[in-house]
Amino acid sequence: MQKRIFTLFVICMVLAGLEGNLVFAASRVYGQAEGTPQGETLQETGEKEGAVQLSAPHGVLMEASTGEVIYEKEKDVRVSPASITKIMTLILIFDAVEQGKITMDEEVTTSAYAKSMGGSQVFLEEGEKQTVETLIKCIVIASGNDASVAMAEHISGSEEAFVQSMNQRAEKLGMENTHFEDCCGLTESQNHYSSAYDVAVMSRELVVRYPKILEYSSVWMDTITHVTRQGSSEFGLTNTNKLIRGYEGCVGLKTGSTSIAKYCVSTVAVRNGITLISVVMTAPDYKVRFSDAAAMLNYGFSNCSLYEDDHPERLKKIAVKKAIEEKVSCKFEKNFYYLDTTGKPLDGIQKKIQMKKSLTAPVKAGDVAGKAVYLLDGQDIGSVKILAAEDVPASGYLDYLMALCRRFLPFQAKEPGSVNSN
Numbered sequence: 001m002q003k004r005i006f007t008l009f010v011i012c013m014v015l016a017g018l019e020g021n022l023v024f025a026a027s028r029v030y031g032q033a034e035g036t037p038q039g040e041t042l043q044e045t046g047e048k049e050g051a052v053q054l055s056a057p058h059g060v061l062m063e064a065s066t067g068e069v070i071y072e073k074e075k076d077v078r079v080s081p082a083s084i085t086k087i088m089t090l091i092l093i094f095d096a097v098e099q100g101k102i103t104m105d106e107e108v109t110t111s112a113y114a115k116s117m118g119g120s121q122v123f124l125e126e127g128e129k130q131t132v133e134t135l136i137k138c139i140v141i142a143s144g145n146d147a148s149v150a151m152a153e154h155i156s157g158s159e160e161a162f163v164q165s166m167n168q169r170a171e172k173l174g175m176e177n178t179h180f181e182d183c184c185g186l187t188e189s190q191n192h193y194s195s196a197y198d199v200a201v202m203s204r205e206l207v208v209r210y211p212k213i214l215e216y217s218s219v220w221m222d223t224i225t226h227v228t229r230q231g232s233s234e235f236g237l238t239n240t241n242k243l244i245r246g247y248e249g250c251v252g253l254k255t256g257s258t259s260i261a262k263y264c265v266s267t268v269a270v271r272n273g274i275t276l277i278s279v280v281m282t283a284p285d286y287k288v289r290f291s292d293a294a295a296m297l298n299y300g301f302s303n304c305s306l307y308e309d310d311h312p313e314r315l316k317k318i319a320v321k322k323a324i325e326e327k328v329s330c331k332f333e334k335n336f337y338y339l340d341t342t343g344k345p346l347d348g349i350q351k352k353i354q355m356k357k358s359l360t361a362p363v364k365a366g367d368v369a370g371k372a373v374y375l376l377d378g379q380d381i382g383s384v385k386i387l388a389a390e391d392v393p394a395s396g397y398l399d400y401l402m403a404l405c406r407r408f409l410p411f412q413a414k415e416p417g418s419v420n421s422n
Contacts, residue, residue: 052299054292056283060196061296063304064204064268064275065337070300075197078177079281082256083120083143083240084194084264085185087202088166089152090139093132094210095169096155104133108154110146117145119186119258122235124150125228134224140217140254142237148184159183173201188260196281203253203266203277214268217252220244242286243267247294253277255289263289269297273308276300307346309336309374315353315386318369323361324395330355330369333385338374350375355386361394 052061054073061071069075096102108131110124122144124130130138130150138147152162159182166180181192206213222237243250243265252268263283269276278296283289312335317327340346355370370386 051303052295054280054295055288056280056292058196058281059292059296060200060277060279061300062200062204062277062279063300063306063339064208064277065306065308066339067201067204068339069197069200070276070304070339070341071296072197075200076177076195078193078195079264080188080192080258080261081178081185081194081199081281082258082261082264083145083185084199084254084256084266085180085183085192086139086143086148086256087199087206087254087266088169088180089148089162089183090136090213091169091202091206091210092155092162092165093136093139093151094206094213097132098210102132102155104131104136106132108132108135108150110150111153113159114146114149114153117149117184117186119145119184120240121146122224122237123226125226128226128228130224136213137216137219137222137237138224140213140252141219141222141239143240143255145184145186152183170198170202173205175201178202185256185258185261188258196279199264199266199279199281200277203268203279207253207268207275207277213253214251217241217254217268218244218250241265241267243269243290243293246290247297250297257286265289265293267293267297269301271301274301274304274306276304303341303343305340305343305346307336307338307340307349309351309372309384312336312372316355318355318388319358320363320392321358321360322394323363323392325361325392328359328363328369328392329389330386331389332372333387336372336374336382336384338376338381344376346376348376349381353386359388359392361392363388363392365390 052071057074058077058079059073060069060075062069097104107129110126110128112126115124115126120143122138122142124146135147135151138144149159152159156162156165162183163180166183170178175198177195178198179191179193181187181189220239223234224237226233226235240255247269249269249271250267251270253266256264261282263286264281267278276297278293280289280292283292312332315330317329320326320328352373353370354373359367359369365388367388368385369388371383372386373383374381
């Protein structure tokens, strides 16, 4: 009898161990790519530091949809960004396209000043015309300094004016440790600086707000055609980011190197619905910048699970006081994302809708009407605002009078084609 009990006990222990492994694996399926090295996980260490060993002095790993920092090393130290500067240049280019100031097929004329840029270039000639789209390729694939200046002058009239816009945009993004002196990063001025975290912030702004950039930054090789007074000739573009070809899921974004900045990279990779941004600054050589970037990406993909509520339910209308329209439609401000790095199952996330009893006219589209609160194991993990979906003007005396008339003096419109019997 005792032997049977002991045998049953052993079987139960084995099954319990198997069950635990299945639950753990299931909780990580969404965020873990097949074949991704496991390494040291957050669950095992209980902390973010120590799981990744960077050779470079500065680095950041950020998840794109939430902006959450997964790993950091001296992330706020001001350093020279070299050609990673061009990420902000690209943001302003896409801003101008979005605002209708320029179009992708619009031609840009190269100035003598743009032609004179040294460093990495695509050898534009003075007076040469290229489309905005072509110059974007030259900037993001081949890191063309001449192409960057040509676009800066085309949008703002001068590089100096364009750089002012770059700094204003950086300020709006909360990039506290960034200041630009040029649009391409060629300068050696000590007043031209950024940080690993700020680079991640502007990288996120570019890829989340303008995902079309990834169509260009993921290209390994391309060609452009120079048309000048000497005739036409093809010029090959080769991506400076070697991880495009060497790391599964890598789709961008930008490299940089100067004698002061040393070697840096902002890498974007996508696996299983998760987009990670890996930034390495001031690496001693190009091999270290890429190996460090890949190490952080491996770490992130091994340990992150992402929850997205992208199909929220239809919301009920909310009452509006002091308005003829008695109710207004509502909408969620945005999709909800939650990044987990602890290995918890995310299928237990609950959502609670909290609505105001009513709004008072006038109501503007975008006025807050409530919020959706998300809970995991009873803990608040975030919320999304619920907004009025349309304007509702306040009612005046005439509106009340018309409402009374409709209520007490109902008017019955005749059906089309009806004829009096008299």
